[in-house]
Amino acid sequence: MKLPEQAISRLRQIVGAEHVRADAASLEAYGQDALGQVHPPDLVVIPGSTQEVADIARLCNEHRVPLVVRGAGTGYTGGAVPTRGGIVVSMERLNRIVAIDEVNLLAVVQPNVITADLQRAAEKVGLFYPPDPASLESCSIGGNVAECAGGPRAFKYGTTRRYVLALEAVLPTGEVVRTGSKAVKNVVGYDLTQLLVGSEGTLAIVTEITLRLIPKPPARATLLGLFADIEPAVNAVTALIERRVVPATLELVDADSLSAVRDHLGQEVVPAGTGAVLIVDVDGMQAAVDEEMDLVAAACRDAGATRVSLAAGEADRERLWNVRRLLSASLKATGLLKINHDVVVPRGRVPELFGIIRALKDEYRLRIAAFGHAGDGNIHVNLMVDRTNASELERAKRAERVLFERVVALEGSISGEHGIGFAKAPYIGIELSADVIALMKRVKAAFDPNGILNPGKIFPD
């Protein structure tokens, strides 16, 4: 599967010699993502245009060499990691906001625009791009599209999928295609746009993205609810759903996660005795925000919150949200191995999911820190493992499979946000039937007859 020297010369011609890298440092840097496992590619190629991407794809297809597309490298499941060598095509030079179109309420961006940069550009003109993965200051829109990124605001606003109107993409065989259009409705043929969203770089190489924007909500407010234990907090979530309230976000953080943040910051973040917190954002017209926030506060109190407080102004909001955003870093800073899963259950079954987590802690003698998008039933379950303890590692491995099995038994899914990559590929058979996997592989072959694009991802070998 090695590229012959002649093909490497051709790659240098296509993108310019300075954009082809084979030094050890580059191969290591481009051989990993946030999962933390390194699989160096044979070569890193950094194209500067769609045409260059197409030429690279054609060359790789001709030589049957794996081509792995890389955005910002913030994925959690190894989706951008070249486990089978070959070429990493980094999209880092395709990083331009092509247009913020106020008249048609849309944005056109190249794949490596950073999510938060797009959000700021939209908000500057009173528009709003809702998807807000925790890594929004470093992840790219192209990666968000590849994984169908979510985030806290998905509760009210949906995930990346809802905002993708059209794509320009290069097929692994080299054709440049355009899917969708700038119209918000389009039922002409199969919705290849939606098929490409979440396909983890295995079907095509996205080179331009047209995104729907919405008007920025004129007002918002943030509420912090403190609870003595996880149960009343979870009950508050179901109570809100019963009251038919739809906040913008409905985030839950458990005690183990809170103490990790405390240790990381070196200061208390919540009063002693706090066993769980809810962070609830409400947005919309000011009058509606006030009315909804009253309902949220009442639901929290009724569920037994020990304290309910409204953020006083934007700085206070930021401080609250900062605790939430620091969770991943804080858990990593424990020095323990953080085996991070993003399971999801039907909205009303979050209490049962926390029952599963409690049982796993006992059955497998594990530390588990859980937090996340409770309103969506999407909880980040972090198995915190001493990597020097072989028995604990082995117990974590067993617990992981059991977690997936029990989540699927609750009619949920093994991944709500992070995708499968190669890390979860061995487990997709828990959720998908053999017939569905076979069908997906036929769809893959319809795009990529020679299987060069991101091989070893999604599907178990």
Add this chain to the structure above:
Amino acid sequence: MKLPEQAISRLRQIVGAEHVRADAASLEAYGQDALGQVHPPDLVVIPGSTQEVADIARLCNEHRVPLVVRGAGTGYTGGAVPTRGGIVVSMERLNRIVAIDEVNLLAVVQPNVITADLQRAAEKVGLFYPPDPASLESCSIGGNVAECAGGPRAFKYGTTRRYVLALEAVLPTGEVVRTGSKAVKNVVGYDLTQLLVGSEGTLAIVTEITLRLIPKPPARATLLGLFADIEPAVNAVTALIERRVVPATLELVDADSLSAVRDHLGQEVVPAGTGAVLIVDVDGMQAAVDEEMDLVAAACRDAGATRVSLAAGEADRERLWNVRRLLSASLKATGLLKINHDVVVPRGRVPELFGIIRALKDEYRLRIAAFGHAGDGNIHVNLMVDRTNASELERAKRAERVLFERVVALEGSISGEHGIGFAKAPYIGIELSADVIALMKRVKAAFDPNGILNPGKIFPD
């Protein structure tokens, strides 16, 4: 492609003899939809379970006989019409609401549940299923899924696609598959659910649908804006978008459409001199509704509305919306042939679209009645043709292609709601490149290797 007698006997065994029909009346009735062109099938089969559907599919696949799935037969592009004969599989017996799940905010339905029935069942418990195609009292959810139905509320709430969480479907080769899950987020493998939505019954036979429901907005209001001409009405739409207001609906009706309703009802529906109307719904918390409605009214007045009035109560609302819902029937009642297109342009380009319509009227000497979802840029353009006038028919045919070409030149799409079926298949090359069409055909083959499912649809021969 005829079924041998032995296979027909087998079909009788599968569904029961009383559910296999070959009488002339049935073949005619099941050989057409709202497009009005009749292509009788060889046989109509009416299964009562998923297993029966799977057995039928396997049999058809074995004998290479066309299998055309039919819901309520309300489609406008012949999607359910068996243009190549074979078997029509009518889903009419699969018409049960399996569950309205208040805890998890979802509904599970069989395909032939009528859309309005689901809406009423959801609203009874304070929940809401937004998609509202004009045919909602007669169309089925399965058909809505096949075509990705929209409707006025798509402006705020999106189309059918946004609500489909999971599907049970039978592949044309007979396997029963489940896609998606009851969780609102799911990124496990390719999103086959979204691929099936809008695939017009060409990829698989949907036998059960799991739909996301949302809380019913507690309040709503309806505004009628009257304008002397189409231009100020269209300007009001763009003004609203500029003011970042998102009503639930933003419907525009032109003068020709209004006079058709007047003739149909035999009474004036708007004051003399009215050249266009806007019907705007706002919903949400009461306080927000009031605030938003003020903005809507101001935008209409600023754009030059001759009158702006709020519906006084639910009966008045219904009366207003009834005018809108009667448009199609009224245009049909003219006795003219109504060639109905559902083109869509980027939201801000609606003025240009009405410019195109005006030009077509002149260039091709045609009556054209236009109305629809102005907020989405999705306008129903009805060429009203004297079917006894060969020259006018021919001019309409030419105008149709020019309309599509000009809409695509505006970065729009030739269909926003009705799909392609066989009526628009000759035109998809205006919008989609040869590479995209070839890719879609490979996707089709991944599902349906023998091409038995709804042949002759979407793709030109």
